Each structure stands twice: as C-alpha cells, then as structure tokens.
Amino acid sequence: MKSSWKFILGLTVALTAILSIMMTAFSMPAVNSGIHQVPIGLIAPDDATYQKLATPLKNKGFKVEQYQSINTVKDQVDQRKIYGAIELSNTGDVTVYQATAASSAVAQALNQIGTGIVDQQKVAGTKQLALAAQQAGDPVMLKTINARMTTLQAKQVKVVELKALPKTDSKGVGLAAGALPIALGGWIGSVAIAKAVKGKWQKFAAILCFAMIGGLGLIAVIQFGIGTFDGNYWLTSLGAMLGIAATGFFVLGLLEVIGNWGLAIAAITLILLGNPLSGLTSAPEMLPSGWGAFGQLLPPGATGTLLRNLAFFDGHATALPLLVLVSYVLVGMLLFKLGNKSEI
Structure with a gap:
C-alpha cells in the first residue's frame, strides 16, 4: 500500500518541526550565552x-x-x-x-x-x-x-x-564533552535493549544492568582515561548509574506506552534539548534566562551537575539533581508497568 499525500505532508511538517526545535535548542544557547545572574x-x-x-x-x-x-x-x-x-x-x-x-x-x-x-x-x-x-x-x-x-x-x-580541576584536564573538557554521550549514549542503549531483548521483565533487568555497568564504564573513562575527575570513583559511579537509569527507564517507559513515537519524544527531551541546555560547557546561569534552569530539569543537565558536585564539591547541592533523576526513574518505571508494547 502506497503512502498517501496527506501522510507525506504530515510527516514532512513533523520533521520540519523537529528540525526547528533542534536549531533553536542548539543555536539559542550559543548565540545568547553570557552572564545571566x-x-x-x-x-x-x-x-x-x-x-x-x-x-x-x-x-x-x-x-x-x-x-x-x-x-x-x-x-x-x-x-x-x-x-x-x-x-x-x-x-x-x-x-x-x-x-x-x-x-x-x-x-x-x-x-x-x-x-x-x-x-x-x-x-x-x-x-x-x-x-x-x-x-x-x-x-x-x-x-x-x-x-x-x-x-x-x-x-x-x-x-x-x-x-x-585535575592537571590532566585543567579546563574540564572531558565533562563538557560528556553532555552528548550522556544523552545520546543513554538513548541508544535504551533503544537497543528495547528492540533486542525479548520479555518485559527481561528488558527491566537489562536496563538495570546497563545502568550499573554503564555508570562504572562512563566514570572509568572520565576519571582514568581522560583525567577529568580525581575523587571517589565508586561514589561518582553511583551518580552516573542513576543518570543512566533515569534515561533508560524514561525511554523504555515511553516505548511501552506509545511505541515508536516514544523514541521521538525521548530524542527531543534528551538529545535535542537536554544536551545543549545541560550547561556542562559553561554553567546553567550562562545560558539564556530560563533555559539553564530548564536544562537542569532534564536528565543530561541533572546528571552532569550531580557528577560535578559529587566529584569536586563533596556532594553539596545534589538534592535537586537527585530529585530530578529519581523522578525520571520512577515515572519511567510507572510508564513501563502501565504499557503493553513489550514486543515492539
């Protein structure tokens, strides 16, 4: 059956909207970045x-x-x-x-x-x-x-x-560059698990394993490979595990409830918005007014701030990122429990 012109037109309009969101999310912080309180x-x-x-x-x-x-x-x-x-x-x-x-x-x-x-x-x-x-x-x-x-x-x-910062990465390039891998890597891993693993609770277990092993691997690269962190490896890894779990269960939950459309929603939330608004390359207060605060309510921004504060500031100011990430985990688990598309 051939696609109708109405479907093609609707699809192109939707893709244009996504492209516009992408351009806005990536260009506005770059153009309007500066000192904002x-x-x-x-x-x-x-x-x-x-x-x-x-x-x-x-x-x-x-x-x-x-x-x-x-x-x-x-x-x-x-x-x-x-x-x-x-x-x-x-x-x-x-x-x-x-x-x-x-x-x-x-x-x-x-x-x-x-x-x-x-x-x-x-x-x-x-x-x-x-x-x-x-x-x-x-x-x-x-x-x-x-x-x-x-x-x-x-x-x-x-x-x-x-x-x-450690002398091996005195400008914090490793953490700044980690915004996209945190967002994109978590999204790709979750989609791969959702598509490759069969069985609803098997997917649940796979996300947990991915969060634990992925958190250890992510911090190992940042701390021992790049040298951005020099704090407690195990404690910082727990923060990374929570960040990956937030992303994983959010993606998995959306897929279980609305199917493949959930991938688009997750991509917009985590990659198109979460990555440029994370504030990891500068600071949330250096993004346009309101955008930086909004970015801290998304998994990449919350994860980056949590890791920074665990690694360098003895765990101070971790309440908000912890609350944000735990909320994504719980909402994702709830959506996963309510959904019925485990064999998509």
Missing part, C-alpha cells in the same frame, strides 16, 4: 567601595553578594552557592578567588574582571603620578614618583584557586 561574591574594605564595584557587575548580569571574609567565600563555594569572588583590599590589591571545577567559563570571566579592575587602577594611578611628576621640583621626590610608577605598572591581579 551568575552568583559571585565580593569582599570590599567598606560599603562605598562595595557599591562602586558591585553596580557595574550587576549591570553585566552577575548576582553579587557582599562577604566579610574569605572563609565565608570558601564555604559558599563549597556549598555551590557562588562560583567565586573578587576581593579588593585596603591597599587596593585585587584578588580573584575562582573555582574552575565549578565552571571554567565563569572562572575566566572573573579573571577578566579582576584584570579590568587592575587596569583601571593603573590608568588612574598613572595620571596622578604623571601630574605629581610635573609638579615635583625635588630630584628625590621625582625618583620616588618614578619608583611608584614602576611598581604600579608591574601590579597584577592575584588569582587563588579554591576548587581546581
């Missing part, structure tokens, strides 16, 4: 200096909080409340406290801000010293001014790393 800290010697520094930072899109001590900053970074901080001392020295493990992109942005502050100090100080040199009649005073000018020009921002 990225939380950082600021330590200043007084309120006036804080306001002077905080106002332009807030105008750039940062969410700035004032702190009184570096110990508080370290605690907030550890708990994933902020990405780092900038300190301006009483003497005008600038220190950037960064956490590259949280986001290398934000760490780079903080470095640029710190460098910009120092450059402004150099410009202002040079003008003052040049004026003083013109007015100086004493050779000793002129020599002192020249020495201060030399010291000023040599001034640099001090960078303190609070949470570094």
Whole structure:
C-alpha cells in the first residue's frame, strides 16, 4: 500500500518541526550565552567601595553578594552557592578567588574582571603620578614618583584557586564533552535493549544492568582515561548509574506506552534539548534566562551537575539533581508497568 499525500505532508511538517526545535535548542544557547545572574561574591574594605564595584557587575548580569571574609567565600563555594569572588583590599590589591571545577567559563570571566579592575587602577594611578611628576621640583621626590610608577605598572591581579580541576584536564573538557554521550549514549542503549531483548521483565533487568555497568564504564573513562575527575570513583559511579537509569527507564517507559513515537519524544527531551541546555560547557546561569534552569530539569543537565558536585564539591547541592533523576526513574518505571508494547 502506497503512502498517501496527506501522510507525506504530515510527516514532512513533523520533521520540519523537529528540525526547528533542534536549531533553536542548539543555536539559542550559543548565540545568547553570557552572564545571566551568575552568583559571585565580593569582599570590599567598606560599603562605598562595595557599591562602586558591585553596580557595574550587576549591570553585566552577575548576582553579587557582599562577604566579610574569605572563609565565608570558601564555604559558599563549597556549598555551590557562588562560583567565586573578587576581593579588593585596603591597599587596593585585587584578588580573584575562582573555582574552575565549578565552571571554567565563569572562572575566566572573573579573571577578566579582576584584570579590568587592575587596569583601571593603573590608568588612574598613572595620571596622578604623571601630574605629581610635573609638579615635583625635588630630584628625590621625582625618583620616588618614578619608583611608584614602576611598581604600579608591574601590579597584577592575584588569582587563588579554591576548587581546581585535575592537571590532566585543567579546563574540564572531558565533562563538557560528556553532555552528548550522556544523552545520546543513554538513548541508544535504551533503544537497543528495547528492540533486542525479548520479555518485559527481561528488558527491566537489562536496563538495570546497563545502568550499573554503564555508570562504572562512563566514570572509568572520565576519571582514568581522560583525567577529568580525581575523587571517589565508586561514589561518582553511583551518580552516573542513576543518570543512566533515569534515561533508560524514561525511554523504555515511553516505548511501552506509545511505541515508536516514544523514541521521538525521548530524542527531543534528551538529545535535542537536554544536551545543549545541560550547561556542562559553561554553567546553567550562562545560558539564556530560563533555559539553564530548564536544562537542569532534564536528565543530561541533572546528571552532569550531580557528577560535578559529587566529584569536586563533596556532594553539596545534589538534592535537586537527585530529585530530578529519581523522578525520571520512577515515572519511567510507572510508564513501563502501565504499557503493553513489550514486543515492539
């Protein structure tokens, strides 16, 4: 039986819609990425200096909080409340406290801000010293001014790393590149199990085995192969297992309820949306407003954040990604139980 023109037209419209979703999901984060309420800290010697520094930072899109001590900053970074901080001392020295493990992109942005502050100090100080040199009649005073000018020009921002990535992958490329394998690999594995394994509960067991073995294998590659992680391998592997289980049961459940159309829904959710909105290449707060938060509610984003926080931040701020992933597991299991297309 030949396909009708109506069917062909409907199919092409549906494929065009999918293509549009793909273009939107991949292009919007790239085009509109930037600073969107990225939380950082600021330590200043007084309120006036804080306001002077905080106002332009807030105008750039940062969410700035004032702190009184570096110990508080370290605690907030550890708990994933902020990405780092900038300190301006009483003497005008600038220190950037960064956490590259949280986001290398934000760490780079903080470095640029710190460098910009120092450059402004150099410009202002040079003008003052040049004026003083013109007015100086004493050779000793002129020599002192020249020495201060030399010291000023040599001034640099001090960078303190609070949470570094391993030297083998100092920019976190392995985790950033892992967004697509997490999404696509879980989808492909689930589809392969759904198609190749016969028997409903056999598929259920296969997904569990895939999650356990796949989690161990994924973290082994990231930690021992690429060198992005250097924490507790077994604990981080448990996080990867949960992420794969969330993807696997979600795909399997959709297939059991609506058949092959479930593959399209899963692909859109996990790959077309989940991959570019995961925030693994930068930070969720550097995606367009709202998109980053939405990406954290999808398995790739939740899995990436869970792995990052388990590997580098002692398990802090894992409540949300755990809740998201467990929810996908439970919903997928429920759909799997209700469905009846196990022999598709």
